[in-house]
Amino acid sequence: xxxxxxxxxxxxxxxxxxxxxxxxxxxxxxxxxxxxxxxxxxxxxxxxxxxxxxxxxxxxxxxxxxxxxxxxxxxxxxxxxxxxxxxxxxxxxxxxxxxxxxxxxxxxxxxxxxxxxxxxxxxxxxxxxxxxxxxxxxxxxxxxxxxxxxxxxxxxxxxxxxxxxxxxxxxxxxxxxxxxxxxxxxxxxxxxxxxxxxxxxxxxxxxxxxxxxxxxxxxxxxxxxxxxxxxxxxxxxxxxxxxxxxxxxxxxxxxxxxxxxxxxxxxxxxxxxxxxxxxxxxxxxxxxxxxxxxxxxxxxxx
Amino acid sequence: xxxxxxxxxxxxxxxxxxxxxxxxxxxxxxxxxxxxxxxxxxxxxxxxxxxxxxxxxxxxxxxxxxxxxxxxxxxxxxxxxxxxxxxxxxxxxxxxxxxxxxxxxxxxxxxxxxxxxxxxxxxxxxxxxxxxxxxxxxxxxxxxxxxxxxxxxxxxxxxxxxxxxxxxxxxxxxxxxxxxxxxxxxxxxxxxxxxxxxxxxxxxxxxxxxxxxxxxxxxxxxxxxxxxxxxxxxxxxxxxxxxxxxxxxxxxxxxxxxxxxxxxxxxxxxxxxxxxxxxxxxxxxxxxxxxxxxxxxxxxxxxxxxxxxxxxxxxxxxxxxxxxxxxxxxxxxxxxxxxxxxxxxxxxxxxxxxxxxxxxxxxxxxxxxxxxxxxxxxxxxxxxxxxxxxxxxxxxxxxxxxxxxxxxxxxxxxxxxxxxxxxxxxxxxxxxxxxxxxxxxxxxxxxxxxxxxxxxxxxxxxxxxxxxxxxxxxxxxxxxxxxxxxxxxxxxxxxxxxxxxxxxxxxxxxxxxxxxxxxxxxxxx
Numbered sequence: 017x018x019x020x021x022x023x024x025x026x027x028x029x030x031x032x033x034x035x036x037x038x039x040x041x042x043x044x045x046x047x048x049x050x051x052x053x054x055x056x057x058x059x060x061x062x063x064x065x066x067x068x069x070x071x072x073x074x075x076x077x078x079x080x081x082x083x084x085x086x087x088x089x090x091x092x093x094x095x096x097x098x099x100x101x102x103x104x105x106x107x108x109x110x111x112x113x114x115x116x117x118x119x120x121x122x123x124x125x126x127x128x129x130x131x132x133x134x135x136x137x138x139x140x141x142x143x144x145x146x147x148x149x150x151x152x153x154x155x156x157x158x159x160x161x162x163x164x165x166x167x168x169x170x171x172x173x174x175x176x177x178x179x180x181x182x183x184x185x186x187x188x189x190x191x192x193x194x195x196x197x198x199x200x201x202x203x204x205x206x207x208x209x210x211x212x213x214x215x216x217x218x219x220x221x222x223x224x225x226x227x228x229x230x231x232x233x234x235x236x237x238x239x240x241x242x243x244x245x246x247x248x249x250x251x252x253x254x255x256x257x258x259x260x261x262x263x264x265x266x267x268x269x270x271x272x273x274x275x276x277x278x279x280x281x282x283x284x285x286x287x288x289x290x291x292x293x294x295x296x297x298x299x300x301x302x303x304x305x306x307x308x309x310x311x312x313x314x315x316x317x318x
Numbered sequence: 319x320x321x322x323x324x325x326x327x328x329x330x331x332x333x334x335x336x337x338x339x340x341x342x343x344x345x346x347x348x349x350x351x352x353x354x355x356x357x358x359x360x361x362x363x364x365x366x367x368x369x370x371x372x373x374x375x376x377x378x379x380x381x382x383x384x385x386x387x388x389x390x391x392x393x394x395x396x397x398x399x400x401x402x403x404x405x406x407x408x409x410x411x412x413x414x415x416x417x418x419x420x421x422x423x424x425x426x427x428x429x430x431x432x433x434x435x436x437x438x439x440x441x442x443x444x445x446x447x448x449x450x451x452x453x454x455x456x457x458x459x460x461x462x463x464x465x466x467x468x469x470x471x472x473x474x475x476x477x478x479x480x481x482x483x484x485x486x487x488x489x490x491x492x493x494x495x496x497x498x499x500x501x502x503x504x505x506x507x508x509x510x511x512x513x514x515x516x517x518x519x520x521x522x523x524x525x526x527x528x529x530x531x532x533x534x535x536x537x538x539x540x541x542x543x544x545x546x547x548x549x550x551x552x553x554x555x556x557x558x559x560x561x562x563x564x565x566x567x568x569x570x571x572x573x574x575x576x577x578x579x580x581x582x583x584x585x586x587x588x589x590x591x592x593x594x595x596x597x598x599x600x601x602x603x604x605x606x607x608x609x610x611x612x613x614x615x616x617x618x619x620x621x622x623x624x625x626x627x628x629x630x631x632x633x634x635x636x637x638x639x640x641x642x643x644x645x646x647x648x649x650x651x652x653x654x655x656x657x658x659x660x661x662x663x664x665x666x667x668x669x670x671x672x673x674x675x676x677x678x679x680x681x682x683x684x685x686x687x688x689x690x691x692x693x694x695x696x697x698x699x700x701x702x703x704x705x706x707x708x709x710x711x712x713x714x715x716x717x718x719x720x721x722x723x724x725x726x727x728x729x730x731x732x733x734x735x736x737x738x739x740x741x742x743x744x745x746x747x748x749x750x751x752x753x754x755x756x757x758x759x760x761x762x763x764x765x766x767x768x769x770x771x772x773x774x775x776x777x778x779x780x781x782x783x784x785x786x787x788x789x790x791x792x793x794x795x796x797x798x799x800x801x802x803x804x805x806x807x808x809x810x811x812x813x814x815x816x817x818x819x820x821x822x823x824x825x826x827x828x829x830x831x832x833x834x835x836x837x838x839x840x841x842x843x
Contacts, residue, residue, distance in 0.1 A: 034843060071692050073841040093696045101692035107685040109604060110424075110501060112586070119590035120600060124693035145588035149501070160689065173692075 022085060024049045024171055024202040025070065030079030031226075032065055039065040041226035042079070047204050047219075052197050054217035055206040056307065062226040063206040064104055067175050070204075071101060084171060097126045100164035104175040104206070106156040108148035114159040115144025121163040133166040139188050153180040165192050172196060172203045178212060190215055210303040222307070234303065241306055242275040244299040245284070250292030259284055270294075321436035325444035329418050330451075337452060340410040343778075344403050344481070345459040350790050351399040352467040356391055358789070365391060376630045380521040380623070381658075383540040384528065392469040392545025396477060398789060401520070404484040404536045405513065407456055411449045411489035412509045418445035419493065421502035423577055432576065442493060442571060446564065449489035457482035473545035476553075480539035483556035487535040488513065490560035490567070497570035500579030507611055514615060518622050525626055535559070597695045601703035605674055609711045612670045613718045616663055620722025623659040624740070627723075628730040630655055650810065656723070656740065657810040661802065663719040664747035665781050671712040671755040672773045678704045678762055679769055682842055697836050701759070705829070708755045713748060720744025739809070746808045749821040750801035754780065756828035763835025766843075 025047035032040040040062045047053040057063050068074045070083055072092035081088055086095050108117055115137075122128025137144055140158045148156065157180045164172060178186050193216050196203060207213050213220055214234065221231040230237055242263065247253075253272045257265040261280030266273045276284050278301070288296075359365045369388045372378050379385060383401055387393035419442055422428040428441055461478035465471050491512060495505045516534040523531025524540075531537030538552045570580065593599055631652050678701065681687040691700060724740030757776055761769035783792065783800040797803045801824075804817045 068688075068842070071688075073688065073691060074843075075838065075840055092691075093694050096692060097694045099692075101689065103685065103688055103692075105685060106689075109686060111607075112603070113588065115588040116586065116590040116594060120594050121689055121693055123590075123595040124597065124690065124695050126694055143588075145585045147583055147586050150583055163689075 021049055023047060023082075024084060025053075025204060026080075026082045027066070027070075028080040030066070030069065030081060031077045032069060032074060033077055039226055040069075040076075040079075043223060043226055044228045044231070045221055046231070047202060049202055050197075050200045051218040052193060052203040052205060052216050054213035054220035055204055055223070056208065056210070056213060056220055056303075057206075057223040058208060061223050063223065064175055065226075066223075067101075067173050067204070067206060070173060071096075098169060099171040099173060100125065100167040100169035101173045102157075102160045102164045102175060102177045104177075104179065106153075106160040108151070108156055108159060110149035111147055113145055113147055114142060114151060114155070117148065117159050118144065118163045118166065122166060125167055125169070127168075128163075128166045129168060133162065136162040136165055136192075139192075140185060154182065154185065157181055158185070161189065161192075165196070170201055172201065172205075174203065175206045176208070177205070178207075178209060186212070210307055214303050220303070230306075237303075237306055238301050239278045241278060241301040241309060243278050243281055243301060244273070244275050245296065246273045246298075247271070247288060247296045248294045249288065250294060253291065256284075256287075259287060319437050319440055319443055321431075321434065322440040322443045322447070325431070325436065325440055326447050329444055329448045332418075333414065333448070333452075337410075337414075340406065341452070341455055341459055344406050344410070344456050345463050347399050347403050347406065348395070348460050348477075349463040349467060350786070352395045352464055352469060354789050354791055355395045355398065356468065357791075359391060359394060365394065368394065376525050376626050376655075379524050380626060381662075382524075383520070384524045384531070384543075386543060387540070387546055389546040392464070392473050393543065395464070395469065396540070396544050396546075400477070400481070400540055401517065401536055402785070403460070403481050404539060405517065407453065407481055407485035408488035408513050408516075408535075409510075410452060410456075411485040412492045412506060412513075414449045414452055415445045415489045415492040416496060416502055416505050416509070418448065420496035420499065420505050424501050429576065439568060439571060442496075442567065446489060446493055449492075450486065453482040453485035453489070456485060470545060472548055476542050476548055476550065477544040479553055480542045480544060483553055484535050484539050486560050487556045487563075490563035493567040494563045494570070497567050497574065498580045500577070500581070500583065503608075507608070511611075511615070514619070518619070521622070597690065597699045597703035598706060600690070601677075601707050605677060605704075605707045605711065608670075608673070609707065609714065612666075612711070612715045616666060616715045617718035617722040619663060619666075620659075620719040620724075620740075621726040623663075624723035624726030624728075624736075625730060627652060627655060627727040631731075653810040654807075656727070656743065657807040659723065660720065660740070660744050660747060661784055661805075661807065663744070664716060664751055664802065664805075665777070665784060667712045667716045667719070667747070668751045668754040668780065669777050670715050671708045671751055672758055672777055674708040674711055675704060675755050675758045675762070676770055676773055677707075679766060682766070685842070687841060691841060697841070698833060701762075701833060701836055705755070705759065709752060712751045712755065713745070716744045716748060716751065717741055743808050746813055746818065747802070747805050749818045749825065750780075750805045753801040753821050753825040753828070756825035756832070759832035760828040760835070761832070763832035763837075763839070766839070 023046050025045060027043060027045040030040050030043045043062060043066060055063055069076050069081060070088050072088045075089060084095055084098055088095060118133060140162060142155060142158045161177055178189050181189060193203060205216060219233050222229050248271045252269060253267050256262060256272055256274060261277035262284060263275045359368055372388060373385055383397050387397035457478035460481050461474045464474035464477050492509050495508045499505045499508060516536050519534040520531045520537035523529060523537055531541060535556060538555045542549050542552050594603060720741040720743060721737060724737035728734055728736030754776055758769060758773040761772045780800045780802050783797050784802055787797045801821050804821055806814050
């Protein structure tokens with residue numbers, strides 16, 4: 017992989033309050049050019065606020081924000097020609113058809129690819145001749161997605177773009193993002209659907225209460241959490257629970273199940289090897305587990 | 319009907335901030351008019367003089383009501399104010415019912431409620447009950463205001479009930495319209511059209527033999543003749559009509575699907591026309607329907623006013639002794655009438671302009687502005703798109719009024735020159751209309767959350783100053799705060815450009831300041 021040039025997005029210590037509510041509290045985010053970056057966090061953690069700052073719709077209270085080499089607040093119009101956006105909650109004009117909205121948004125951005133538009137309509141199975149009033153939530157979402165994907169944008173800002181889509185459409189969406197990625201375009205994908213982020217993202221940032229709590233590749237993040245091990249050995253297993261970084265041990269003679277801090281995995285495996293390993297399954301942590309570990313206490317509290 | 323009571327309580331809670339203002343507005347109109355009239359015409363001789371001067375003044379009759387009301391001082395109060403209170407109460411009832419029925423269904427909120435233990439008819443029943451309670455409150459307050467300022471008790475009770483009767487009729491009409499049309503805008507448009515027709519019908523009836531007034535709910539109320547005849551039976555017309563309207567609404571409600579209207583939605587274009595390409599085109603596309611509606615409405619109003627212009631002239635030619643009451647003789651009488659009607663229509667044009675520019679705020683809070691501003695459309699272009707509709711649209715509606723009035727008046731006096739003359743006259747009122755629009759832009763830039771409230775207060779203020787400044791005896795500075803007060807009352811007065819230029823410059827300054835505010839603030843909050 018080539019060393020990334022200037023990052024597509026770089027946010028430093030961004031803060032934003034609405035009255036007494038602190039929506040962003042020193043958020044950091046770096047999205048490299050050409051990557052698909054997962055922006056993860058529960059509802060109300062500040063994902064949408066961050067994207068609105070990137071769009072120049074909100075004025076930050078403090079912090080530095082750079083996007084595509086410009087200032088999103090000052091250079092909004094110039095930057096918007098180079099990006100496409102899908103809001104999380106798509107509201108459309110009730111009396112205008114989906115096809116018209118796609119064309120209008122495309123033209124206001126500076127032109128859209130007619131062939132690509134028609135192809136996307138086909139793939140997402142959307143009737144463009146219906147008034148927006150009659151669209152379901154999923155169909156409104158499709159309108160915004162097609163408008164964004166038909167654009168020849170360097171950067172896609174997608175705010176929970178698949179909410180309301182059925183699994184079939186979800187998979188069409190994933191294919192489309194894979195194509196975008198192959199074309200070397202940059203995607204910021206806010207989501208709380210972890211399977212989606214796992215399937216698509218090169219790197220992820222996890223935010224909580226308006227602050228970034230983790231950022232890195234999935235591999236790096238996994239390193240920070242535990243791997244589940246199930247092992248059967250020739251000799252009796254003893255003393256496993258005493259090792260550093262080992263938790264939740266269940267031992268039955270020659271068989272053991274336990275979780276281990278990924279950083280300690282190597283030491284534990286060395287300890288197991290002399291016992292004569294007959295079988296070993298290791299399950300890497302899912303993003304789900306990563307996520308729950310960060311938010312688990314919060315969920316319990318609420 | 320299950321759950322209607324709970325819904326009603328919820329609706330009352332949601333209306334607690336807005337409803338008191340409607341009630342206060344209706345009560346104040348009666349209170350101030352009653353006090354002022356009793357001060358101005360405190361002797362039978364004064365009242366007699368008034369009767370003789372108004373008796374043949376078609377313009378005043380068309381604006382107010384039947385002259386039989388002028389037989390007593392209480393009747394004089396009713397003559398002056400009932401038509402306007404009726405409009406306020408009708409609008410209140412329309413919004414109460416529309417907001418809690420079709421608007422709720424359109425946004426999908428009603429779906430959530432209906433999924434609970436709430437019957438199909440419960441929202442409609444609760445909304446009508448809400449309107450019923452509000453109109454009951456109006457009846458009590460109007461009665462209190464009238465009786466409290468010393469007018470006879472029986473007549474005051476009749477007046478209160480007559481006002482509430484108009485409200486109830488329009489609540490029932492809105493209930494029906496809410497079943498027919500699948501969006502709230504269309505519901506309000508249809509009901510407002512009927513309200514306008516009701517006012518024009520009673521004007522035509524009162525000027526003529528009175529027959530047409532019986533086709534208007536406002537006419538029914540005025541023909542109870544509080545204080546001068548105390549006729550109670552026309553009060554029955556409202557509940558009977560309302561019962562028929564509500565029965566029709568319930569029947570339709572039983573047959574239609576949730577969220578649907580009587581007319582099924584038609585498919586539209588699968589691709590945008592080449593013209594729909596920027597923020598201007600979008601703004602015009604969104605607002606063209608309402609512009610056509612307003613232009614047609616004001617054009618017809620112009621025709622209605624213009625067609626009775628010559629009867630005024632005729633009357634004063636036949637009764638020269640009456641003309642002595644008016645400064646300037648018969649020629650000026652017609653010009654005064656034309657100035658009055660154009661001034662009135664300019665207030666309506668201002669209301670159109672305000673409703674149009676406030677669309678910006680609706681776009682913003684609904685989230686529809688966001689995808690637009692995420693394209694290469696700057697805030698300035700976005701504002702300019704809707705501002706262009708507000709400015710050009712208000713010009714157009716005023717122009718159609720002037721053309722309509724000129725055409726109708728020109729035909730009755732056989733003078734084609736009246737068409738360009740009155741069209742030009744109407745345009746003289748344009749700077750004041752634009753100033754109100756610019757004031758809303760200023761509010762949108764610096765105080766977006768209260769912009770709608772400020773905007774309608776400004777329109778209401780100008781309306782009160784224009785319609786009631788003299789009869790309410792408002793002090794000079796209160797009148798001068800309205801831009802319409804600085805507009806020369808052409809064709810009665812000469813056109814002088816300086817005040818128009820100043821008003822126009824202030825409008826430009828407000829717009830620039832509003833844009834500066836819009837640039838620096840957050841969008842969507």
